[in-house]
Amino acid sequence: MxxxxxxxxxxxxxxxxxxxxxxxxxxxxxxxxxxxxxxxxxxxxxxxxSPLAQALRKKTSTFIPLIVPDITNPFFAELAKTMTQAADERGYQLLLCVTNGDPAKTEGYFIAMQAMYAPFGIVAPSTKVDTEALKRFDFGHKVVVIDRVEGDDAVPTVTVDSRRGIMLALDHLHALGHTSIGYVSGIAGTHTAQDRMDAYLELSAESGSAPVVLDSGSDLDAGTRGAEHFLEMEKPPTAIIAANDMVAFAVISALGKSGVRVPEDVSVIGFDGLALGARFNPPLTTIRQPIADMGHIAIELAEKQNIDGSVDHIVLEPELLVRASTSGPRK
Amino acid sequence: MxxxxxxxxxxxxxxxxxxxxxxxxxxxxxxxxxxxxxxxxxxxxxxxxSPLAQALRKKTSTFIPLIVPDITNPFFAELAKTMTQAADERGYQLLLCVTNGDPAKTEGYFIAMQAMYAPFGIVAPSTKVDTEALKRFDFGHKVVVIDRVEGDDAVPTVTVDSRRGIMLALDHLHALGHTSIGYVSGIAGTHTAQDRMDAYLELSAESGSAPVVLDSGSDLDAGTRGAEHFLEMEKPPTAIIAANDMVAFAVISALGKSGVRVPEDVSVIGFDGLALGARFNPPLTTIRQPIADMGHIAIELAEKQNIDGSVDHIVLEPELLVRASTSGPRK
DNA sequence: ACTGTTATTGCAACCGATCTCAGCAACCGA
DNA sequence: TCGGTTGCTGAGATCGGTTGCAATAACAGT
Known part of the structure; x- marks a missing residue:
């Protein structure tokens, strides 16, 4: 050539x-x-x-960084998948940035994206710190965040309605006859994680039942610890809401090791709607987030902001996905 | 600024x-x-x-495309994770390219990487076709492949020893007392998938037991179909080898729906060693591939080739990872 | 003191596009 | 017929670096 x-x-x-x-x-x-x-x-x-030459001269490239804490987490993987697709369709190339939850890395990526003339970036934060970092960079380069951002309306966001999701879970469980429903917190220190927990606390109080937080940790082992806690209780709840599917998997797995069966002995419901859940044992009942939509919307928001400067905050509706990890309480 | x-x-x-x-x-x-x-x-x-300006002038960039069929598959996700890390360490940026198994997309990425002055790319092919495509592009831009490449020694590869892996699985199962061991094929039409299957066929023949292929499909539902097949048999095997962890998950899940328990009723062993397997129900016994090493090695091979033109074929050793999905056969 | 390296640094062309400005032809109305 | 538009294309500077080559300085050797 x-x-x-x-x-x-x-x-x-x-x-x-x-x-x-x-x-x-x-x-x-x-x-x-x-x-x-x-x-x-x-x-x-x-x-x-040559995209390179174009970028250099126009001072705006087609590289768009996708900043995630851990691509190994299927939630982010699914996000990345829809994102690449959306990106491809519009002639962008996705730069995969994995932070491992290290805010320093996040910042590193921010400065790199400037150098790269990225028109914008997508951030799925692992901690609130990440969103803090955003503010330090007075972005000429825009960012859209897959999470809520504390009191900052300057950055576009797309999230799903955590409260509504927890409500769906609670309703589902109530309808099945559960009255004592535990909760295991999520992987992340994000606002989203916090929102889900808060919603659980509030809503279960409203429904008259005492909240039972089995674990409020924010690491990968929350599920395991939650299960241990459950096993130690003399009168454990009959159902458990996990802050996300991964945690639900861990809970069920840990419970299983001790011979506790799901849903026969206790119902477990997740939050995410990962495709993986359908192949879990048992297939996981969960609150589905429209992940595919989130990817597309995030990119649309970013483009929109680039054009007319508008900053939108999209809140998507979750929905209940009933599979096999929930059933009526054990008599 | x-x-x-x-x-x-x-x-x-x-x-x-x-x-x-x-x-x-x-x-x-x-x-x-x-x-x-x-x-x-x-x-x-x-x-x-500015990496852009540098790339333009030097005609070689720091963008390295990682071409995978599906980032949603945890195997590729784990690969991507170690890859980003290895890439970061050396000042590269990973471009995430998802083909969905569409060879046309693969080709598209190949031409894009030329335009991008990518020094090389990493391909985890979904089908043999992908590796065929390689040949059509008389690469000035080099590629390393995470798979075997049919009769082509011109492209560096890194793989794990499939035969050895299957042997480990078989030995483990034999040691537990199993004599009738079924097999469910993998997701992909890659050489790797084929090698595993061939190894199973050969090795079980050698050990004197008749091979039982429950499903030889190459799609995501192989696991489900394999389980169905299992359920229909009057004298099903007492253990199942799945060509990869995802299939193992599906098998166990499908079996569970019909009340067949693992490992009480049947043992199941996977192949991959996904972190996820540890949180499955039950925790999955599997043949571990050193995925983290694969990422680093792939990048090293690519760099090496770029420098001295050497083309290596690295074959890694798998190892047995015993968790809880295998046990002695039911009496 | 004189010439032949060698170590440093400046010059300017070049990578592959974009974009402002200027030039030119056709077209319009008066 | 002439100034004024309008439409289209060419010139050339520019984006942010890299690199071969020339120039100068410093240092040896004799």
Whole structure:
């Protein structure tokens, strides 16, 4: 491939390189006849513009960083999946940035994205700290966050209604006849995690039953500890709400090791709606978040903000997904 | 940030921009005194070089595409995780490319990576077709493949010894007293998937027991179908080897729905060693692949090839990871 | 003191586009 | 017929670095 640059196309088409440039990026500025000729020639040569050169000159690239704490967590993986798709459709390339929950890394990625002329970035924060960091960077480069951001309306966000989700879970369990419902907190120190917990506390108080927080930790082992706690109780709840599917998996797994069966002995409901849940043992009843929508919406929000400066906060509706990990309480 | 370019640093340090450039990228070519001064000034200004500009001029970037069929599959997610880490350490940025098993997309990414001046790419193919595509592109840009490549020694690969893995699984099961061991095939139409299956066929024949392939499909539902098949047999095997952990999950889940318990009624062993397996119900016994190593090695191989043109084929050793999904056969 | 390295640094072209400005032809109304 | 638009294309500077080459300084050797 003899280095296909805009100049060789220009020569081949018998026009100046600026005309070729226009033929691609501002078609209406070129006589249609000329344009088609150029495009045809380019096509024939198999020419595509260099995104690098474009980015350098235009000071805006097509690289969009997706900053997640852990791609190994299926929630973020599913997010990444829909995101790549949405990105592809619009000609962006996703840069995968994994922070491992280290705020320093997050900041590192922020500065990198500036250097990269990223038009915007998507952040799925692992802790509130990440969102704090946002403020320190007076973004010329915009960011949209998959979480709530504390008292900051300057950054677009997309989330699902945590309260509503917990309500759906509680209603489902109540309908099955459960009255004593425990809770195991989530993996993350995000606002979302906190919101779910708060909702649980409030809503169960409202319904008259005493909340039973089995574990309020924020690490991967919350599920395991929650299960241990459960096993130690003399009068354990008959159902458990897990702050997210991963935790639910851990709870069920740990319970299983001690011979406690789900849903026969205790019902467990998750929160996320991971595809994986369908293949769990037993298939997990859960509150589904519209993850696929979140990816698309996040990118739309970012683009919108880039254009008209609007900052939206989208709150999506979760829905109950009944599979097999919940049933009526043991008599 | 008043657009920090190399020229402003040069001015601030009182030298020419080429000297600044050298101070960063070829330190030995600058008097140490000068260099340190420049670096200090740059530091003070918070200057970093533009990867875009560098890439454009040098015709080699730090973007390295990671091409996977499905990031939602935890195996690829874990791969991506170690990969980002390895990439970060060496100053690369990972471009996440998800093909969904569509060879056309794979090709698209190949051409994109040329345009991006990617120094190399990592491909975890979903089908043999992907590796075929490799050949059509007479790579100036190198690729390393996480799979075997049919009769082509021109591309570096890293894999784990499938045969050895299956052998470990078989031995484990035999040691527990199983004599009738079924097999459910994997997700992918890769060489790896095929190798595992072939190994199973050969090795069980050698050990004198008739192979029982419960399902040889290559899609996500292989596990479910395998389980169905199992349930229909009048004399089903007492243990099942799944070609990978995801399939094992599906098998156990499907079996569970029909009241078949693991490992009480049947033992199941996976292949991958996903972290997720530890939180499955029951925790999954499996053949562990050193995924973390694979990521690092892949990148090392690529760099090595770039430098001295060497093409290596690394084969890693799998190991048995006993958790709780296997036990002695039911009497 | 004179010439031949060697170590440093400056110069300027170049990577592959974009974009402002200027030039030119066709077109319009008066 | 002439100034004024309008439409389209070419020139050339520019984005932020890199690099071969030339220039200068410093240092040896004789």
């Amino acid at each position: 003899p280095d296909l640059s805009i100049d060789v196309v220009a020569k081949a088409a018998g026009v100046h390189r600026s005309t070729v440039s226009r033929a691609f990026s501002r078609p209406e500025a070129v006589k249609s006849e000329t344009r088609e000729h150029i495009l045809r020639v380019a096509e024939g040569l198999g020419y595509t513009m | 008043p657009d920090l370019s190399i020229d402003v640093v040069a001015k601030a340090a009182g030298v020419h921009r080429s000297t600044v450039s050298r101070a960063f990228s070829r330190p030995e070519a600058v008097k140490s005194e000068t260099r340190e001064h420049i670096l200090r000034v740059a530091e003070g200004l918070g200057y970093t070089m």
